[in-house]
Amino acid sequence: MAENQYTEDNIRSLDWKEHIRLRPGMYIGKLGDGASADDGIYILVKEIVDNSVDEFVMGNGKRIDIKVKDGKVSVRDYGRGIPLGKVIECVSQINTGGKYDSKAFKKSVGLNGVGTKAVNALSDYFMVYSVREGQKKQVVFSRGELTEDLPLSKTDEVNGTYFEFIPDESIFKKFAFKMPYLIKMFWNYCYLNRGLAIYFNGEKYQSKDGLKDLLEDNMDGDPLYPIIHLEGDDIEVAFTHGKTYGEDYYSFVNGQHTTQGGTHQSAFRESIAKVIRDFYKKDYDASDIRQSIVAAIAVKVIEPVFESQTKTKLGSQEIEPDGKSMRAFINDFLKDKLDNYLHRHPDVADTLEKKIKQSERERKELSGIRKLARDRAKKASLHNKKLRDCRSHLTDLKDEKREMTTLFITEGDSASGSITKSRDVNTQAVFSLRGKPLNCYGLTKKVVYENEEFNLIQAALDIEEDMDNLRYNNIVIATDADVDGMHIRLLLLTFFLQFFPDLVKRNHVYVLQTPLFRVRNKKKTIYCYSDEERRAAISELGKNPEITRFKGLGEISPDEFKHFIGDDIRLEPVLLTKDASIDSILSYFMGKNTPERQDFIIENLRVVKDDDKNVDLEDSQSEDENTEPIEKAS
Template sequence: MKKQDSNYNNESITSLKGAERVRLRPGVIFGSDGLDGCEHAFFEILSNSIDEAREGYGKKIEITRFKDDSILVRDHGRGIPVDYNPKEDCFNWELVFCELYAGGKYQNNTGENYEFSLGLNGLGTCATQYASEFMEAVIYRDGMCYQLHFEKGENIGGLMKEAVEKHPTGTQITWRPDRDVFTEIHIPLSYFQDVLKKQAVVNAGLLFELYDEESGETFQYCYENGIRDYLAELNGENGLTAVHYLQTETKGRDREDKPEYRLKFEAAFCFNNHVNVLEYYHNSSFLEYGGSPDKAVRNAFVFAIDKYLKSNSLYKKDEKKITFADVEESLILVINSFSTVTSYENQTKKSITNKFIQEAMTEFFRRQLEIYFIENKMDADKIAAQVLANKRSRETAENTRVNIRKKLTGSLDMNNRVEKFVNCRTKDVSRREIYIVEGDSALGSCKQGRDADFQAIMPIRGKILNCLKADYNKIFNSDIIIDLLKVLGCGVEVKSKHDKGLNSFDLAQLRWSKVILCTDADVDGFQIRTLLLTMLYRLVPTLIYEKKVYIAESPLYEIRHGKDKYFAYTDSEKAKITAKLKGKVKIKRSKGLGENAADMMWETTMNPETRRLILVTPDEAERTQAIFELLLGENLSGRKEHIAEEGHKYLDMIDLS
């Protein structure tokens, strides 16, 4: 049906003007109106100072993070031109601070003002000014000190200037991001530290000094030899290979009808079994998503290493070729590139899309890697062996997970497919309980003693595999473990370096409100319980963290006094009970769950009103992990030492019969 009254007419079309273009739509310029956008605004101002330093004007940039969330950036460059510009018939400060798409970097392909620069679009300074509660600029150049003050995108007082004698040139900008523009303006110290370290890496010899007013600390970042020093730091003393450094310069175009531009880049890489890092920088901007350089590296490294493996007959017969995942796992690489024309994916500069850059880097790395492998045969063999080892480990892990999924997913009638599992009637997961019990005899007494409406029984046959020591292939070849995981229904949490996106765990699919471990109160029972906990801890640790796992305490003694019956769970409880009773008492030592009568099982272990359940909590997860690994892991000497020191406390529990 047509609306009768519409106000959509020729007067409905409006445009944002001046500061409103940024203040009302900050996400368009900064990528976000949240903290990410606020952080990017800082980087825009920092970028201008870096561009000056890289042109040879200034060797130090100072940054202050104030308690009130305002920020100061000071450089020792040439100083922003802010006086009258006859060519534009206005003041330069109006262009720089109040006009989007205005600046001194539009002729970069000629190298007139800046050979290579972070800022290309003339947006950063103006956009940050528009998005600020206030901004103050103090600029020294041409023997003058210029001062500007802005509030919420509006200039207050015009340009103030005075002559100064023998003052070094430079620009100091202080501003506070506006809460009316950004939803959050409290940039954490860690962000400044991370950004400044990265910029020190790719601007060799440039000193960044950060003062944090909140903590009173000062931090300095400087890498005299840039990426070479940074890679040496990452590689440490245990690298598989030493750092290899490359650099080149070339020219090209992204399309035949596009202008030619200059590209230069340096790269350093090494292989390491403990650290893997890939970082790409273009015109000093960190490319979080890479783009062209990342595509080039993936192509060239796989091509070159695959070629080496084939030419040296290192693949097994019919073996699949390597992928970049196999290379990346042991690769440390940093590329620091610069071009006079750059196609960023957007203003936030997290990825570049230049076709020529991708092609030039691909060809360069293919050629240089081939030379490197010829000249460094020992390193080439180490790299080849490690990449193949990574590949085979990945394939084994992937095959294991495929097998796991086949075993654990699909339609499942647990009554038919899990041997001796006894289900309960209710479908209400909030009521359902699963008792994992020790042996067939315990199954019988628990089955008779339970409430079949909401309590299910899963018996296990003997001691299960020690899941802390076994590899995943061995674990998932265990019928007992697979049956337990099927019954739980929530999948499995596979922890390995190859597990990205392949875990099948889903807590919402858990079929039980409580998972209750019920074993005999003797040494064997305690060991089985520990092995079960170890299995849950390694394969479904979330169940412990979500407080789904319990231990059912079973009594050690049944005490009869006439017609009355009492149960004691410890020796001290037994002593207290017998002390209160007068006359003759009969004490029966529990020998196992299987010997308990059904009514006793219900009263002592399964009745929610009278049973004792111990919640397995994650409060001491690190401590639990350490104990599990000490008692069940590969640390034999540590285990012997622990037994020697602590074993005497448990001598009375040893069954020597």
């Protein structure tokens, strides 16, 4: 047997596009199909829009036009435009850009000249043109390869840059943009850049009061007191207290939404507790001060240090050239501005202190039962048959698989058994419910400790204190696609929204889509997630294919289940729209029956027949040789 040779021939130098395509995770984080807000296709959009926003920040162009349709993204800004002689280099040469000169882009997000190159390399089609003083330069690429280099031409267009791209489906398999994620991204740009107008698919987004607008648009219910909005050099803060449990933060650096927080968010949490304690001259517990807080903080930093290329967590310890620490900078700002505000607004100070005292009373009332519940959870974790854990966890900061960690919450032994046998033991854990969870709508957090199942879910996620210790990035509700399964799904969502709303707001909660049908012949098997897919499969496979309808997760064998929770997993994110508050959602679905809810159920009713027919009532009259018409119920 010949020995492995290690010679000059083994050494390869990849060009820029090969390296990006071979290791896309280094540049855009995870790939995904668009189900998660941090999937790569959204990072591609962000990288392009970042450049246009940086132009606005530097005083060039007050409008950005963005369109997303059928997988194609276009972005047009009205800034200075890329220098015409450098258009190709700026989108295809690593370490080429205008942001290395700190005078031009003092406090920019994209400092390493990689963003647009990554979009270029990972797009099946990528076109850019720049307009400067009546002249236009346009080039086209495919997967990083230059395919068209058009000569300079005259144009009547105003100055600026236009990008158009289609992500490469060989990398982002079966991708689809979810509009709520894009809308949230564009609103954040507007909140952080007052005066900027973003026109997304023809609709205008613009903010007048910055972070104050952000909280007003995203809070659940009314604030306990008017939002406190404070501004200084390189820092803006807005906060109030609400009526939900937990702490809710929106943090930003140089316009970048740091969804995983970082040094600025940690410094804010610490400083706000300290300043409020000092104002009241009482040693209130920090958790009582921060309970139910809703806050936003934005800082501007010269050459920020992030913990990854996707810039979701700030690592910078210092904020100014003189070396002042982030903690000292934020504490000094709050000590001055917040202390003055509370002295000038005694009514707000009085309301805030009442809220702190209320949180203190609730914490002390819970302390006894919390200790018992913790002891039960510890004992259960030693031999917890409900939880089949995985090896990696979101808290393992050096584990490259941490973002993939998933907890499936499923019903019954048969369903959990199938998932457990087919899962990836490194990144996928399974929690098995005993039956239908308690309807906890309108109950206090005491029920989380008194109810064994809720307490064990809380312990499995490790979110009792805050979200910082969350052990899984994805929490997936896996229930049958029937009435009972839907009810269990709603009960679990009620639990999360009532007591841990941040899990939903931070896009950690999903619903697993599993196939309704298996259509196969001797040569091919197709799994179908809808009646439309079933019809297409029958058409593809020809005459008399075998059709099986899955009536529950337990009916799907482990060998088959591995197809549905692996690379081709279909997850439906649980999203809160800008216009829907948690309280209104829960009272509608989980409160007492109302005529409105009855009407909603009737209008959205699905009829499932035992002969492999799954038909929307609205579509039931469509002609299909495999579907019998069903009369609409009155």
